[in-house]
Amino acid sequence: EKKQIVNYLEESKESLDKRMEWWRDARFGMFIHWGVYSIPAGTYKGKKIENIGEWIQFFGKIPVEEYEEYAKQFNPEKFDADAWVQLIKEAGMKYLVITSKHHDGFCLWDSEVATYDIMDFAPYKKDILKALSEACKKQGIKFGLYHSILDWHHQDAHYNGNLREKGDEKVYAERFKKYLKEYLKPQLKELVDNYDPDILWFDGEWVGEFTHEQGKELYQYVRTLKPSILINNRVDKGRQGYQGMNKGDKDYAGDFGTPEQEILKNASDLDWESCMTMNDTWGYKSYDHNWKSAKTLIHNLIDVTSKGGNYLLNVGPTSEGIIPEPSVERLKTMGNWLDTNGEAIYQTERLKNHYKQEDIRFTKKKNTNDYYAISLEKPDASLTLKYLKPKKDSDIYLLGHNKALSWKYVDGKGLVIQIPKAVLNTWTEKSYAWAFHINGTEI
Ligand code: H79
Numbered sequence: 001e002k003k004q005i006v007n008y009l010e011e012s013k014e015s016l017d018k019r020m021e022w023w024r025d026a027r028f029g030m031f032i033h034w035g036v037y038s039i040p041a042g043t044y045k046g047k048k049i050e051n052i053g054e055w056i057q058f059f060g061k062i063p064v065e066e067y068e069e070y071a072k073q074f075n076p077e078k079f080d081a082d083a084w085v086q087l088i089k090e091a092g093m094k095y096l097v098i099t100s101k102h103h104d105g106f107c108l109w110d111s112e113v114a115t116y117d118i119m120d121f122a123p124y125k126k127d128i129l130k131a132l133s134e135a136c137k138k139q140g141i142k143f144g145l146y147h148s149i150l151d152w153h154h155q156d157a158h159y160n161g162n163l164r165e166k167g168d169e170k171v172y173a174e175r176f177k178k179y180l181k182e183y184l185k186p187q188l189k190e191l192v193d194n195y196d197p198d199i200l201w202f203d204g205e206w207v208g209e210f211t212h213e214q215g216k217e218l219y220q221y222v223r224t225l226k227p228s229i230l231i232n233n234r235v236d237k238g239r240q241g242y243q244g245m246n247k248g249d250k251d252y253a254g255d256f257g258t259p260e261q262e263i264l265k266n267a268s269d270l271d272w273e274s275c276m277t278m279n280d281t282w283g284y285k286s287y288d289h290n291w292k293s294a295k296t297l298i299h300n301l302i303d304v305t306s307k308g309g310n311y312l313l314n315v316g317p318t319s320e321g322i323i324p325e326p327s328v329e330r331l332k333t334m335g336n337w338l339d340t341n342g343e344a345i346y347q348t349e350r351l352k353n354h355y356k357q358e359d360i361r362f363t364k365k366k367n368t369n370d371y372y373a374i375s376l377e378k379p380d381a382s383l384t385l386k387y388l389k390p391k392k393d394s395d396i397y398l399l400g401h402n403k404a405l406s407w408k409y410v411d412g413k414g415l416v417i418q419i420p421k422a423v424l425n426t427w428t429e430k431s432y433a434w435a436f437h438i439n440g441t442e443i
Pocket residue numbers: 033052054055161203204260275282
C-alpha cells in the first residue's frame with residue numbers, strides 16, 4: 001500500500017491552530033544552552049574571549065583539534081535531569097528547548113552518524129537527551145530540541161567562518177548537500193524517533209550554503225517524521241535578522257518567528273517567541289555577572305504575553321551540570337509571581353486593539369470575556385483604564401487579594417478603579433506587577 005504524501009507546507013488554519021494550541025497556551029519556556037563551551041567558560045589560553053560563550057571556538061579562533069580536547073573532558077557528574085525539570089516547573093515554565101547540537105557540532109546524545117558525541121567522545125557516557133526527555137514526560141513538561149544547521153566540526157558543513165579556508169563556493173554547496181543528506185537529516189530522524197520532541201528549534205540557517213529550497217524540504221522532512229511537531233522559522237531563510245520575523249517575499253517554512261535578545265515592538269497576529277538571556281551569554285561564562293533583575297524578567301514576560309508572543313528564557317549550565325545560582329534565584333522569583341498571577345498569563349490571547357496603556361499591559365483569557373490589566377508599577381489610588389468596559393454589576397479583583405474593588409465607568413474617560421489605601425500599602429518592591437481581573441468588553 002502506498003503511503004499518502006502530505007504537503008505540510010500547505011496547512012489549513014484549523015490544523016495549524018490545533019497543532020499550536022499547547023504552545024500558545026504555555027507562554028513561558030526554558031532555553032538551555034549546554035555543551036563543550038561550558039568548559040572553557042569564556043576563557044582561552046588565559047584570555048577572556050569577548051562575545052557569547054558558546055561561540056568561543058569562533059571568536060577565540062580555536063582550531064578544531066584543540067577544541068576537541070575540551071570535548072574529551074566533558075563530564076558533568078552533577079547533572080540531574082529531574083532536578084532541572086523540577087526547576088522548570090517551579091519557575092512556571094511549560095516547556096524546555098535544549099541544544100542537541102550547537103554550532104560547535106558536539107552532540108548531547110549517542111548519534112549513530114557521529115562520533116563527536118557524549119557517548120563516543122566524552123568521558124560522561126550517559127545520554128543527556130534521554131534523561132531530560134524522560135524527566136519532561138514524567139513531569140508534564142513539553143520537550144524541545146535546538147539543532148544547529150551550521151556545524152563547525154563536520155568536514156562537509158563547510159561554513160567555518162574564520163576557521164575555514166577560502167575555496168570554491170560550488171564545491172562547498174555540493175558538500176553541504178551531502179552533509180544535509182547523510183548527516184543532518186539522519187540525526188533529525190534519530191532525535192524524533194528516540195526522544196519524541198514537541199519542538200525542533202533550528203538555528204544557523206543563515207549560512208550561505210543553505211538555501212530556501214533546502215529549508216522547505218527540511219521542514220517537510222521533519223513534519224513527515226512527526227506531523228504534530230512545531231518547528232521555528234529558522235528552518236528556512238525567511239528571518240530578518242535579530243528582529244526574528246519572516247520577510248514577506250516568499251512562502252517561508254516555519255511555524256513561529258524568533259526574535260533574539262529583543263521583544264517585538266508591537267503586537268502581532270503571527271506566532272512568535274522571543275528568546276533571551278538572563279546575563280549576556282547563552283553558553284556559560286564564568287565571569288559574566290551582568291544579570292537582569294527579576295523585575296525586568298517578569299516585565300518582559302508580561303510585555304511579550306500582551307503582544308501575543310512566548311518568552312523563551314535561557315540558562316547556561318556549568319560543565320559540572322549546575323544551573324548557576326543567580327539564574328535559579330530569578331526563576332524561583334518568577335514562579336512565585338506566577339503562582340498568584342499566572343491566571344493573567346497562561347491560556348491568554350492578546351487584545352484586538354490595544355496591548356498597552358502607559359505602564360499597563362492587557363491580556364485576555366482565551367474564549368472568555370475575562371480581561372486582565374497588569375500594572376508594571378505601583379498604581380495610584382485611582383486607576384483609569386481607557387480600553388476596558390466591565391460588564392454591569394460585575395466584580396473587579398486584584399489577583400492575590402480577595403476583596404472586590406469599587407469602580408465606575410465614565411463615558412469618554414473609561415473605567416475608574418478605586419484601590420483602597422490598605423491594598424495600596426501592600427505593594428512592595430517585590431510585587432513586580434499587579435494584575436486586575438475585569439469581566440467585560442474591549443474598546
Ligand atoms: O544559540 C544562540 C546563539 O549562539 C545563536 N542564536 C542564539 C539562540 C546566534 N547568535 N548569533 N548568531 C547566532 C549569529 C551571529 C552572527 C555573528 Fe558574525 C557573529 C555576527 C558577528 C559575529 C559570523 C561572523 C557571522 C557574521 C560574522
